[in-house]
Amino acid sequence: MLHILTLATVLLTFNSFAQTPVVSEPIGSYNKGSLLNASDLPPEGPGYMRLFTKRNRGWGTEEIVSMIVETAADINQLYPDKDRLQAGDIGAEKGGQISRHGSHQNGLDIDITYYRVNGKEQKPESINGFQESMVRNGKLSSNFDIVRNWELVKTLHKHGKVQRIFLDTVIKRELCKHARGIGEFTDQVEVLRSLRPFKNHSDHLHVRLYCPPEAKACKAQEEVAPGPGC
Ligand SMILES: [Zn+2]
Numbered sequence: 001m002l003h004i005l006t007l008a009t010v011l012l013t014f015n016s017f018a019q020t021p022v023v024s025e026p027i028g029s030y031n032k033g034s035l036l037n038a039s040d041l042p043p044e045g046p047g048y049m050r051l052f053t054k055r056n057r058g059w060g061t062e063e064i065v066s067m068i069v070e071t072a073a074d075i076n077q078l079y080p081d082k083d084r085l086q087a088g089d090i091g092a093e094k095g096g097q098i099s100r101h102g103s104h105q106n107g108l109d110i111d112i113t114y115y116r117v118n119g120k121e122q123k124p125e126s127i128n129g130f131q132e133s134m135v136r137n138g139k140l141s142s143n144f145d146i147v148r149n150w151e152l153v154k155t156l157h158k159h160g161k162v163q164r165i166f167l168d169t170v171i172k173r174e175l176c177k178h179a180r181g182i183g184e185f186t187d188q189v190e191v192l193r194s195l196r197p198f199k200n201h202s203d204h205l206h207v208r209l210y211c212p213p214e215a216k217a218c219k220a221q222e223e224v225a226p227g228p229g230c
Pocket of ligand 1: 101104109110111206
């Protein structure tokens with residue numbers, strides 16, 4: 001009897017270990033880091049597709065992967081039958097330096113194209129970067145879908161993990177104007193605050209998550225200055 005109980009205990013213990021999800025672990029900084037137990041963003045799902053699939057850079061923390069999957073599904077429900085969220089690089093399976101990027105090293109950065117009025121999607125196997133700039137001669141392109149792109153940045157924030165979103169300075173200005181125009185400026189100051197103008201972001205935005213609190217070896221970036229920055 002004792003043996004059976006001991007065996008049962010061992011089996012139960014083993015089973016609970018087996019069911020513990022493997023937690024991904026960002027190590028070091030966004031610009032000099034690595035990643036343990038990465039999750040791979042599947043090539044497509046409801047409301048999203050991955051770009052540059054041949055590069056095999058869809059690896060990130062499980063938080064970033066589930067955030068993209070859920071955000072895309074939410075936007076797709078609000079605006080069905082439009083172009084999908086197009087996800088660019090997250091990172092390599094074990095993190096670290098990848099070509100074309102300074103950061104994207106610890107599984108907490110992802111590039112996403114802007115939603116388009118004409119609904120056109122880039123081919124997933126394309127390799128030469130994002131194909132459409134949304135700013136021309138200092139002006140926002142008429143193909144920039146401001147309603148859905150504003151919804152996108154707000155929806156990304158619903159997960160409570162976004163620290164910064166790098167985008168073009170003209171795009172930030174227009175999103176500030178849009179938020180004011182629809183009476184959401186005051187309520188969405190924290191979303192606007194996270195939008196950081198940065199060069200070379202007229203054809204995509206770059207979402208950066210906070211270090212997860214349990215990732216002790218993850219090196220945090222300083223907080224964004226307070227206020228909407230509009
Ligand atoms: Zn990026």
